[in-house]
Amino acid sequence: MRILFSRCTDTARGLLPALVRRSAAGVEGAHFGRREKESTVVILGATGTGKSKLSIDIAALFSAEVVNADKIQVYRGLDITTNKMPMVDRRGVPHHLLGELDPAEGVLTSTGFRSLASAAVTGIASRGRIPVVAGGSNSYIHALMAECCDERVNPFDGAPAATRGSLRYRSCLLWVDVEASALAEYLDRRVDEMLRAGMLEELERYFATGEDPSERHPGLGKAIGVPEFREYFQQRTAAAYDEAVAKVKNNTRRLAKDQVRKIEQLGAIGWSLQRLDATPVVAARLAGCSRMAEAEAWERDVMGPSFRSVESFLRD
Numbered sequence: 001m002r003i004l005f006s007r008c009t010d011t012a013r014g015l016l017p018a019l020v021r022r023s024a025a026g027v028e029g030a031h032f033g034r035r036e037k038e039s040t041v042v043i044l045g046a047t048g049t050g051k052s053k054l055s056i057d058i059a060a061l062f063s064a065e066v067v068n069a070d071k072i073q074v075y076r077g078l079d080i081t082t083n084k085m086p087m088v089d090r091r092g093v094p095h096h097l098l099g100e101l102d103p104a105e106g107v108l109t110s111t112g113f114r115s116l117a118s119a120a121v122t123g124i125a126s127r128g129r130i131p132v133v134a135g136g137s138n139s140y141i142h143a144l145m146a147e148c149c150d151e152r153v154n155p156f157d158g159a160p161a162a163t164r165g166s167l168r169y170r171s172c173l174l175w176v177d178v179e180a181s182a183l184a185e186y187l188d189r190r191v192d193e194m195l196r197a198g199m200l201e202e203l204e205r206y207f208a209t210g211e212d213p214s215e216r217h218p219g220l221g222k223a224i225g226v227p228e229f230r231e232y233f234q235q236r237t238a239a240a241y242d243e244a245v246a247k248v249k250n251n252t253r254r255l256a257k258d259q260v261r262k263i264e265q266l267g268a269i270g271w272s273l274q275r276l277d278a279t280p281v282v283a284a285r286l287a288g289c290s291r292m293a294e295a296e297a298w299e300r301d302v303m304g305p306s307f308r309s310v311e312s313f314l315r316d
């Protein structure tokens with residue numbers, strides 16, 4: 001994902017010069033100061049759909065900063081395994097809560113996230129910039145955005161309740177979605193890419209630091225890849241390797257399904273989500289189409305509609 005997404009960024013950026021100019025004219029800056037609630041762009045989506053890329057594209061055009069809402073990526077370490085956007089792909093956009101926490105300090109709860117992330121949102125807004133919240137942990141996103149946040153209540157556990165739908169920020173909620181079978185195929189390939197990029201070596205170094213990383217790191221230790229490869233590092237057989245890879249693929253696909261289900265539940269409790277269908281982008285990638293073809297699909301189906309929505313959201 002990392003390689004492909006960085007490849008089409010500049011091309012895609014070039015497709016929207018008018019938006020760049022309008023953004024540079026201060027659309028977002030004029031907005032703050034005359035509203036009581038901070039204005040926030042939120043990007044939801046399953047793993048592998050392009051949330052991080054979209055957050056950077058939006059941030060680059062609208063003078064924004066990204067607040068990470070992935071509960072594994074908040075911790076330092078395992079950058080390949082957890083799919084953190086590499087520094088070079090962040091294109092200078094400031095990121096908050098991305099790899100900032102010491103994994104040995106315990107698990108960041110939803111209320112802990114609400115408190116850290118709302119401080120980040122307030123700080124970003126006070127600088128006249130737009131907070132873009134992006135990540136796959138929907139309980140974190142719900143905790144940050146909901147008017148009321150009670151750690152004991154699972155927001156995804158059943159019948160919609162009207163109060164759970166009210167938001168404490170003025171929000172533009174973008175959902176990057178990809179048709180399930182195309183996403184599953186892409187996620188399998190992405191695991192292979194991550195392995196080629198050094199995931200196994202990264203995990204080997206991680207396991208070499210001590211007996212059971214999940215005890216030392218109760219949050220980061222749950223990253224897909226850590227439990228799945230534990231047995232492989234004990235046995236080091238080809239069969240154990242294949243089994244670990246199959247489990248990583250399976251669990252990644254399951255994660256994506258769970259994420260979509262939770263996003264749909266947020267829609268059901270009244271969140272006004274704008275769904276962006278990134279299936280053609282993923283289909284182009286799977287079909288081995290040119291980078292230009294993929295960038296065009298991204299601009300047409302994801303980036304263009306998102307920018308128009310953000311622009312009108314910031315002008316209203």
Ligand code: ATP
Binds near residue numbers: 137139222223255
């Ligand atoms: P939610 O927060 O949406 O209610 P959740 O508590 O199940 O759901 P998720 O963020 O969906 O949390 O993550 C679930 C699990 O998926 C994690 O515990 C981890 O195993 C895996 N996971 C999530 N994000 C990543 C990531 N970036 N890298 C590796 N594994 C991840």
